[in-house]
Amino acid sequence: MDSFQASFINEATELLVDLEAALLDLENDTTNKQLIGEIFRVMHTLKGTASMFGFENIGEITHHLENIYDQIRSDKLEISTPIFDVTLTSLDHIRYLLENPNFDGDEGIKRHKKLLVEIISIVEGDTGNNIKESIDSEEAIEDVDFGLFDDDDDEEENDGTISYLVYIEPIKEIFSNGTNPLFLIEDLHNLGNSKAVPLVNKIPTLQNLDPESCYSSWKVILSTKESVDEIMDVFIFVEDECEVKLDKIIEKDILQEDFIEAIGQLNIDEIDVATILDTWERTKSDEKKESAPVENVDFGLFTKESVENKEPNSRPRKENSTPPKGTPKQVTKPTSSIRVSSDKLDELMNLVSQLVTTQASLQLYASESQEGELETISESIEKISRQLRDTTFSMCLVPIETLYTRFTRLVRDISNDLGKKILFRTEGGSTELDKTIIEQLTDPLLHILRNSLDHGIESEEKRIAAGKPAQGTITVNAYYSGTYVNVGISDDGGGIDPEKIRDKAISKGVISPDKQLTKKETLELIFAAGFSTAEQVTGVSGRGVGMDVVKKNINDLRGEIIIDSNVGEGTTMTLKLPLTLSIIDGLLVKIDNIFYVIPLAVIKKCYEVANKELSNQYNNLIIIEEDQIPFCNLRNQFKVNTNAPEFQQLIVVKNESSLVGLVVDEIVGEYQAVLKPLGKYYKQQDIFSGSTILGDGTVALVLDTHRIINQNQNNTLLS
Amino acid sequence: MNEENTLDNINSYLTFLLDEELFSVNVGKVIEILEVPKLTKVPQAPSYMAGVMNLRGNVLPVIDTKIKFGLGETDIQQKTCIVVMDISIEGESVYVGALVDSVLDVLELSGDKLLPPPTVGIKYRPEFITGIGKDGDDFIMILNIDKVFSTDELSILKDSSQTL
Numbered sequence: 001m002d003s004f005q006a007s008f009i010n011e012a013t014e015l016l017v018d019l020e021a022a023l024l025d026l027e028n029d030t031t032n033k034q035l036i037g038e039i040f041r042v043m044h045t046l047k048g049t050a051s052m053f054g055f056e057n058i059g060e061i062t063h064h065l066e067n068i069y070d071q072i073r074s075d076k077l078e079i080s081t082p083i084f085d086v087t088l089t090s091l092d093h094i095r096y097l098l099e100n101p102n103f104d105g106d107e108g109i110k111r112h113k114k115l116l117v118e119i120i121s122i123v124e125g126d127t128g129n130n131i132k133e134s135i136d137s138e139e140a141i142e143d144v145d146f147g148l149f150d151d152d153d154d155e156e157e158n159d160g161t162i163s164y165l166v167y168i169e170p171i172k173e174i175f176s177n178g179t180n181p182l183f184l185i186e187d188l189h190n191l192g193n194s195k196a197v198p199l200v201n202k203i204p205t206l207q208n209l210d211p212e213s214c215y216s217s218w219k220v221i222l223s224t225k226e227s228v229d230e231i232m233d234v235f236i237f238v239e240d241e242c243e244v245k246l247d248k249i250i251e252k253d254i255l256q257e258d259f260i261e262a263i264g265q266l267n268i269d270e271i272d273v274a275t276i277l278d279t280w281e282r283t284k285s286d287e288k289k290e291s292a293p294v295e296n297v298d299f300g301l302f303t304k305e306s307v308e309n310k311e312p313n314s315r316p317r318k319e320n321s322t323p324p325k326g327t328p329k330q331v332t333k334p335t336s337s338i339r340v341s342s343d344k345l346d347e348l349m350n351l352v353s354q355l356v357t358t359q360a361s362l363q364l365y366a367s368e369s370q371e372g373e374l375e376t377i378s379e380s381i382e383k384i385s386r387q388l389r390d391t392t393f394s395m396c397l398v399p400i401e402t403l404y405t406r407f408t409r410l411v412r413d414i415s416n417d418l419g420k421k422i423l424f425r426t427e428g429g430s431t432e433l434d435k436t437i438i439e440q441l442t443d444p445l446l447h448i449l450r451n452s453l454d455h456g457i458e459s460e461e462k463r464i465a466a467g468k469p470a471q472g473t474i475t476v477n478a479y480y481s482g483t484y485v486n487v488g489i490s491d492d493g494g495g496i497d498p499e500k501i502r503d504k505a506i507s508k509g510v511i512s513p514d515k516q517l518t519k520k521e522t523l524e525l526i527f528a529a530g531f532s533t534a535e536q537v538t539g540v541s542g543r544g545v546g547m548d549v550v551k552k553n554i555n556d557l558r559g560e561i562i563i564d565s566n567v568g569e570g571t572t573m574t575l576k577l578p579l580t581l582s583i584i585d586g587l588l589v590k591i592d593n594i595f596y597v598i599p600l601a602v603i604k605k606c607y608e609v610a611n612k613e614l615s616n617q618y619n620n621l622i623i624i625e626e627d628q629i630p631f632c633n634l635r636n637q638f639k640v641n642t643n644a645p646e647f648q649q650l651i652v653v654k655n656e657s658s659l660v661g662l663v664v665d666e667i668v669g670e671y672q673a674v675l676k677p678l679g680k681y682y683k684q685q686d687i688f689s690g691s692t693i694l695g696d697g698t699v700a701l702v703l704d705t706h707r708i709i710n711q712n713q714n715n716t717l718l719s
Numbered sequence: 720m721n722e723e724n725t726l727d728n729i730n731s732y733l734t735f736l737l738d739e740e741l742f743s744v745n746v747g748k749v750i751e752i753l754e755v756p757k758l759t760k761v762p763q764a765p766s767y768m769a770g771v772m773n774l775r776g777n778v779l780p781v782i783d784t785k786i787k788f789g790l791g792e793t794d795i796q797q798k799t800c801i802v803v804m805d806i807s808i809e810g811e812s813v814y815v816g817a818l819v820d821s822v823l824d825v826l827e828l829s830g831d832k833l834l835p836p837p838t839v840g841i842k843y844r845p846e847f848i849t850g851i852g853k854d855g856d857d858f859i860m861i862l863n864i865d866k867v868f869s870t871d872e873l874s875i876l877k878d879s880s881q882t883l
Contacts, residue, residue, distance in 0.1 A: 354776035594759055638762030678761065678771065680808055681780040681815070685763050697773045699759040 008053040009098050015046050016091055021405040023087055024412070030079045040069040044229065046094075048236050057112060058097050061090055064119040071123065086118045088409070160225050161192070161253040165273055167245040169217035174241045176212065181242070185218060187234040192224030193255040197268055219271050221263065223253040247273050250280070258283040342435065345396055349582060352385075352392045353674040359385045360695035393580055398438045400478045400487070401429035406442070407449060407476060414453045421471040422457060428478035433485055434580045437557055441487075441577070444550040448489050448573050449474065451546065456493035456571055466568065468492065484601075485579060490572040496565040498522040520657065523563045527551040555706065557581065558599070558689070582675050586692075588668040588700065589649065592640045595700035597673045597692055598662070602653045602705050606667060609650045614663060620716070622650065622661060631661030632712040653705045660709050673702060687711055730829040732852060734859055735802065735819040738790050741859045742819075743826070743852060748864050750803040750814065752822055755795050765871075769793070769818055772801070779803065781816040782868060788843070789876040793818045808869040815868050828852040828861070847875045 019042045026035040043066045051059035065087060071077035093115055096108065166188060170181045185196050196218050203215040224231065228246060235244045254276070262279045263271065359381055366378035404426040415422040433441070457463075457472035464470055477488045498519050505511045505525045517525075526547045554561045558578050565571040578584070578601070586597035587606075607624055614622065614633060621628050629652060635644055650661045673692035678685065678701075689704040732743035758770035758781055767786040771778050781801060785793045793799065798821040805812055834851040841848065843860070847867050852859035867875055 357776045594762075640762075676778045678778060679780055680811075680813055681768060681782075682761055682764060682771075685761055687763065688761065691759075691771060691778050693773045693776060693778070698757050699771045699773050699778055701759065701761060 005053050008049055008055070011049065012046060012055075012058070012094070012098055015042050016095060017402075017405060018042055019046075020088070020091055020409060023084065023091075024405065024408045026079070027084050027412075033073070036069060036073050036079075040066065040073055043069060044232070045239070048233070052236075055097065058094050061094060061097075061112070061115060061119070064116060064123065065090055067123045068119065077122075083122060086115065086122060088412075090115055090119065161223050162225070162251045163221060163223045163249040163254045163276075164228075164231065165247045165249050165271070165276060166220040166222055166231065167217070167243075167247075168220065168235075169243040170214050170238070171241050171243075172213045172215070174214045174238070177241060179238055179241060181214060181216075181218070184234055184238065184242070185220060188220050188222055188231070191226045191231060191234075192222055193253065194220055194222045194224075195255055195260055195263060196220045197263070197271065199268055219268070221249070221255060221276065223255045249273050249276050254280045256283070345435075348392055349396060352389050353582065353676075355385050356389055356674055357693045360693075361697055364695040389583075393434075393583070394432075396435050396580070397432035398435045399429060400431050400433055400438065400485075401426075403438060403442060403445065404429050404476065407445070410446060410449060411453065411474060414450065418453065419459075420453070420457055421460060422453065423471050423473045425473065425475045426477075427475065431478035431480060431485055433577060434582075436581055437577055440553060440557055441575075444553045444575070445476075445487070445489070447546060447550050449476075452489060452491040452493065452571065456491040456495075458494045462494075481576070485577050487575040487577065488572055489575075490570060492570040495567040495569050495571055496523060496526070496563075497567050501525050520563075523565055524657075526563070527561070558584075584673050584675060584702070586671050586673045586702065587651070588671040588694075589651070589664040590666040590668055591634055591638065591664050592642050595668065595694060595698060596634075596664070597671060597700050597702045598651060598653065598705060599702070600670065602655075604652045604654055604659060606652070607650045607661075608647050609663075611644050611646050611648055614648065614650075624650070624652070624661075627659070629659055629661045631663055632709060633663045634708070635663065635665075637708065637712055637715075653709075655706060655709045660705075662703075662705065662708070671700075673700070675702060730827050730833075732826050732828050732859070732861060733802070734823045734826055734854075735800070736821045736823060737785050737788055737819060740788075740790075741823075741857055743828075743859045743861050744802070744804065744864045745861075746825060748804045748806065750805055753801045753803060753816070755799050755801055755818070766792075772816065774803065774814070774816075777814075779814055779816050781818060784817045784819055787867065787875055793820070796820070804864055804868070806865050806868050808865075817868070826852065826854055826859075828854075828859075833861075843875055 019039060022035050022039050022042065026032060026039065029035065043062050047059050047062035047066055050056075050062060068077065068083060068087070072079055072083075077083075093111060097112075100108065168181065168184060170179070174181060185194075188194050188196075197220075199217045199219065200215070202217075203209065209215075222231065228248075231246060232244070235242055259280055262283050263276070266275060266279065359378075363378050363382060366374045369375075408424055408426070411422060411424040452474050457474070458466070458468075460470050463472065472491065472493060474489070474491045477490070479486055479488075501522050502511075502517070502525075505522075505528065506513050510525060510528045511517070527550070528548060551561055554575055554577070558581070560576040562574040562576065563571070564574070584597075585600040587600055587603055589596050589598060609622070614631070619630075620632070621630050623629070629650075631650060645665055649664050649667050651664060651667075652659050652661050671692075671694070675690040676692060677690050678688055682688070687704055687707045688701045690702045691699050692702055694700050729745055729747045731746040733746050733749050734741055734743040736742075753774075756772050758772050760770040761768065767783050769781040769783040771780055773779070783793050785791060795818075800819055800822050801816040802819055802822065803814060803816050806815055807813070832853045834853065836845055836848040836850050838845060841860070847863050848860055849863045850861045852861055
């Protein structure tokens with residue numbers, strides 16, 4: 001049972017994320033029926049599974065929430081901010097319940113009760129007042145998911161029977177789970193009158209037929225007095241194994257003899273809400289409104305009509321038939337994705353890295369062996385392993401959108417707390433980053449956002465006084481730039497005043513009063529440790545542990561943070577992040593007999609310099625192209641005692657905003673390095689960000705240029 | 720816990736030589752024995768870290784055991800081997816290679832062949848030794864390999880408490 005509960009918790013957590021995203025979208029677009037439908041569905045699933053796995057408390061909350069959205073859906077209740085508030089608070093509460101299934105502690109119980117009261121008061125308090133007048137058909141047509149077609153010009157008495165079109169497409173492997181889809185149809189039949197038509201065009205020829213696979217799908221026309229929930233409950237145990245779509249046809253029992261006959265003559269692909277209504281209208285006018293329903297359940301596994309004139313590959317979807325004007329657009333979630341534990345992905349990643357390394361040695365061996373055949377094989381293996389590597393890497397990529405939902409929520413909550421009106425915009429949500437980077441990006445990004453909200457955006461009065469719109473705007477924008485992803489966070493707030501920063505830095509002793517700094521350098525002071533310019537420490541930000549930690553986190557991801565701010569106009573922070581952490585393009589160099597890799601991304605230029613030119617320099621400065629460049633002689637720093645070659649290589653790298661030269665013996669060439677950690681034994685040697693294995697099996701060390709330069713500077717200061 | 724029990728049940732010990740001295744480790748800890756490949760020395764690392772090597776696509780740290788035991792740097796000869804061991808550091812399993820002068824034998828040591836560690840008379844600190852094995856006239860130091868290779872200390876000799 002425990003493992004079931006665990007998988008429920010997993011699933012519920014994901015559902016909550018979906019729900020939160022849908023809610024926040026809805027808040028911006030309150031008329032979007034599709035979103036309301038989605039929210040309702042997710043809540044319903046949550047309610048069903050929660051009760052099934054013994055999370056009654058969650059079931060209770062979602063049950064009442066569901067009522068709210070049921071009323072909204074049927075236009076009996078108007079969407080309002082209190083509803084959003086109570087729903088979002090409930091989501092948090094559900095998260096809490098998931099973490100504390102036993103649900104002890106007075107506070108939790110109190111909150112639970114309070115929420116229930118709030119929810120119920122929304123449902124009941126407004127029911128009487130806000131029931132809308134019966135919907136006329138035009139409006140109803142726009143109703144997306146459950147299409148409330150209300151045929152007004154028909155005078156027939158309605159006894160509460162509603163006809164639905166249920167589309168059931170089981171996955172191929174459904175039999176292996178012991179489910180017989182025919183039982184589902186039988187269950188549907190038990191709910192009322194039904195007519196089932198099978199879609200058998202996917203059944204392959206006998207030779208290709210796997211007797212253990214299910215190839216059929218069904219369209220069931222069901223006339224019942226039961227609610228949508230009751231119908232969907234039939235599928236509660238097969239949610240993952242069946243694609244089920246439910247469309248309301250009309251609030252009447254349409255399953256009458258003539259109609260059934262007429263439906264039987266239709267091309268099965270054409271059966272959709274519109275054609276059914278059409279057929280019904282036709283048969284209705286033919287007959288003399290005989291309302292006695294004829295029980296006719298035809299499982300029709302072998303109905304002949306369904307096989308005629310069909311292209312073998314046409315998916316029996318409703319989209320295939322031209323939708324008549326106003327027919328709701330069907331949006332189904334793709335079922336073509338599976339969940340994989342990240343451990344497995346890491347393992348796969350690891351194996352692929354090994355393959356790439358092994359392949360490099362094969363290539364080396366093949367090119368030396370002079371055997372044409374072997375070289376051909378090696379080349380095709382190289383091609384395959386490259387593709388495999390790219391595919392695997394792409395599997396580990398996650399769209400940054402997953403973070404955006406959290407941010408939207410955070411901005412909403414904080415701006416409410418601070419009493420500021422803020423428009424939060426996100427762009428480039430589909431930009432993908434390595435999942436490890438995404439995980440480690442959350443905290444820094446949240447911090448920057450909090451800063452923007454708290455210190456960046458001014459109060460409403462100030463904004464109006466400055467001639468700006470009362471509502472502040474914060475934009476998060478992600479986009480690719482070469483092998484990097486840039487994430488920009490901009491606000492249109494007050495901006496950062498360099499003078500203020502400077503004063504603060506001097507008073508905190510971060511810089512000496514006589515130090516001359518450019519504007520950019522001054523702004524970068526906010527990344528110094530122990531620096532917080534907030535005049536008042538608030539609960540939101542300004543504890544003085546801030547931007548330095550952000551910068552460190554970003555640096556650890558081999559990323560950069562760039563700040564740009566204009567007083568009165570706003571601030572933009574741009575995070576420049578590598579696409580992936582496990583592979584880097586590097587320059588392979590050699591000192592003595594050891595290979596090192598310098599990340600290409602930081603390299604500006606390389607020069608050949610005579611050894612004596614370097615040793616004659618004071619202060620380790622060299623003049624290159626009329627620029628003074630400080631340099632680190634890595635031979636000295638790594639304590640290599642052998643004699644340096646007559647000519648050495650000066651590799652000029654970017655270090656923050658300045659250029660620094662690194663002196664090595666020899667440049668070997670470009671190398672694509674799969675990063676391997678050096679492990680616990682070398683954790684003190686953090687000037688190496690890792691190691692990589694070369695084609696011939698030797699291990700090369702990957703340099704962290706930033707740390708090397710820092711170490712060099714500290715050593716110089718000490719000596 | 721389980722691993723400890725399994726190790727207690729294995730009475731086989733791999734013996735090896737450092738200079739003229741006999742040492743052994745429980746075979747349950749030993750993954751494999753390798754010839755010495757090209758090692759990449761990591762600059763600025765403690766002297767007992769001989770470097771890193773490629774173990775089938777993974778990077779394996781290699782420790783110069785003799786420096787740890789106060790016997791000077793290993794001079795790599797034909798018989799020099801790397802014993803790859805699975806040790807646990809702070810509860811985490813880590814592979815590490817140990818340079819030894821030569822690998823000798825696998826011995827069954829139990830009953831009267833297995834003595835508790837003496838409190839006096841040996842030059843190594845007692846926490847690094849789990850016992851003494853007897854093979855004919857030879858005495859074999861049985862090492863607590865988790866402790867020996869997880870300490871940051873330069874040497875496990877009694878009189879040295881110098882750390883890096």
